[in-house]
Amino acid sequence: MAHKLLIDAGNTRVKTALMDTEGHLEPWFNADYEELNHHPIAMELDSVWVAVVSGQQQNDKLAAWLSAHQQSKVFRVQSEKAAFGVTNAYEKPTNLGVDRWLAMVGAYDEQPKAAVIIDAGTAITVDWIDEQGSHLGGWIAPGVELMKNSVTQRAPNVFNDSHEQWGKAQQLGQSTPDCLLNGCVNTFVGLVRQAMAVSETELDWFDYRILLSGGSIPLLPVDIKRRGEIRTELVLQGLACYARQEKSTA
Numbered sequence: 001m002a003h004k005l006l007i008d009a010g011n012t013r014v015k016t017a018l019m020d021t022e023g024h025l026e027p028w029f030n031a032d033y034e035e036l037n038h039h040p041i042a043m044e045l046d047s048v049w050v051a052v053v054s055g056q057q058q059n060d061k062l063a064a065w066l067s068a069h070q071q072s073k074v075f076r077v078q079s080e081k082a083a084f085g086v087t088n089a090y091e092k093p094t095n096l097g098v099d100r101w102l103a104m105v106g107a108y109d110e111q112p113k114a115a116v117i118i119d120a121g122t123a124i125t126v127d128w129i130d131e132q133g134s135h136l137g138g139w140i141a142p143g144v145e146l147m148k149n150s151v152t153q154r155a156p157n158v159f160n161d162s163h164e165q166w167g168k169a170q171q172l173g174q175s176t177p178d179c180l181l182n183g184c185v186n187t188f189v190g191l192v193r194q195a196m197a198v199s200e201t202e203l204d205w206f207d208y209r210i211l212l213s214g215g216s217i218p219l220l221p222v223d224i225k226r227r228g229e230i231r232t233e234l235v236l237q238g239l240a241c242y243a244r245q246e247k248s249t250a
């Protein structure tokens with residue numbers, strides 16, 4: 001049975017899923033670009049659907065992996081002005097990262113309800129979509145690892161020799177590495193709380209979804225994780241909307 005392969009190519013990692021002929025999604029792998037060849041494509045595919053925000057070097061690795069295993073059609077999805085009930089807030093719609101676009105498409109397709117979508121990977125993005133499917137706008141901020149690296153690169157006395165890779169939400173540091181790691185994690189936590197505050201005080205939303213995805217979500221404190229929904233596959237769900245459409249028009 002031929003599948004469709006769906007690929008979310010972020011700036012750091014590649015997330016994949018397989019879609020069967022009925023349109024059901026099955027998560028496949030989440031890997032570094034260097035590890036792609038650990039995942040040979042053994043199954044028959046009828047098409048490949050890709051959402052790319054990464055640069056040329058990563059693109060080349062992805063293309064090499066695909067061409068080593070497959071000759072099927074590759075569709076590269078772009079952000080649009082409007083599709084699947086969602087309207088893009090950007091004046092130039094294709095400037096919006098396709099991962100942000102697809103996460104909104106995936107979320108709205110699942111439930112047409114007001115939502116704030118937080119994707120914390122290389123960068124942290126926040127996007128607001130209302131119950132009519134209008135994207136109201138969003139934010140782009142540095143991801144937790146980028147924050148750490150930017151301080152150590154510019155401040156010669158800030159070192160990080162900790163065996164810990166990540167800091168802890170709600171905790172103070174008493175050494176340089178702990179102050180740095182906890183400071184970066186708590187900046188992320190603060191951004192999420194501010195996104196919730198803006199939703200409630202500026203937009204007057206009270207019944208809305210908080211959708212959390214991306215590699216840094218485990219760092220959030222329990223109260224935010226409980227209030228939100230951890231939905232790491234949202235971009236792939238948005239890609240699935242495009243892939244299913246191809247089936248019905250074929």
Ligand SMILES: Nc1ncnc2c1ncn2[C@@H]1O[C@H](COP(=O)(O)OP(=O)(O)O)[C@@H](O)[C@H]1O
Nearest residue numbers: 010011012013120121122123145214215216218
């Ligand atoms: N166990 C972890 N705890 C916290 N953060 C992590 C963990 N593993 C990875 N990360 C962070 O998640 C990022 C990768 O997340 P991902 O959402 O796949 O990013 P992207 O979409 O930009 O490729 C890494 O850059 C790293 O900062």
Ligand SMILES: CC(C)(COP(=O)(O)O)[C@@H](O)C(=O)NCCC(=O)O
Nearest residue numbers: 010011053095096097121122123140
């Ligand atoms: C903001 C992003 C870098 C986030 O990418 P990620 O952290 O998921 O790798 C990506 O969505 C992007 O390149 N966006 C283009 C600019 C924009 O969305 O306005």
Ligand SMILES: [K+]
Nearest residue numbers: 119121123125
């Ligand atoms: K992101």
